[in-house]
Structures are given as structure tokens and as C-alpha cells.
Amino acid sequence: MGELIDKAKGYANEAAGNAKQAAGEARNDPDQKAEGKGQELKGKAQKLAGSIKGALGDKV
Template sequence: MGELIDKAKGAANEAIGRGKQALGDHNRDPDQKAEGQAQELKGKGQQLKGSVKGALGNKV
């Protein structure tokens, strides 16, 4: 069960991060773009964590 939750949270953070990056580009706001990049990276980490949990049977 934890695998699916981590993957869902990761996907959401990636999508929100990409949106923030796009807004940062559009508004010429490097801080917002950097925040979006960090959030997207966090999402990728959560997705990886979910994959590891799935491979190890949620014992992580």
C-alpha cells in the first residue's frame, strides 16, 4: 500500500513542479522556476522510494 501512496505523491509533486517551472519561465521569475525544479526532483525521489518499496515488499 505504501508503494502506491509514494508513487501518487511523487507524480503529484512532479506535475506541480513542472507547472511552477512553466510559470517561472513565463513570469521571468528564476526563484519560482528553481522552486519548481526542486519540487519535481522531490517527486522523482518519492517515485523511486515507491518503486523500492514495491520491490522489497513495503519493508522499507
């Protein structure tokens, strides 16, 4: 179960991060772009954690 939750949160954070980056690009706001990149990377890490949990049978 933890695998699916981590992956779902990961996809959501990745999408939100990409949206923030696009908004920062449109507004020429480097702080918002950086915040979006951070959130995107957090999402990728969450998806990776979900994949690892899936491979190990949620014992992590």
C-alpha cells in the same frame, strides 16, 4: 500500500513542479523556476522510493 502512496505523491509533486517551472519561465522568475525544479526532483525521489518499496514488498 506505501508503494502506491509514495508513487502518487511523487507524480503529484512532479506535475506541480513542472507547472511552477513553466509559470516561472513565463513570468521570467528564476526563484519560481528553481522552486519548481526542487519540487520536481522531490517527486522523482518519492516515485523512486515507491518503486523500491514495491520491489522489497513494503518492508522499507
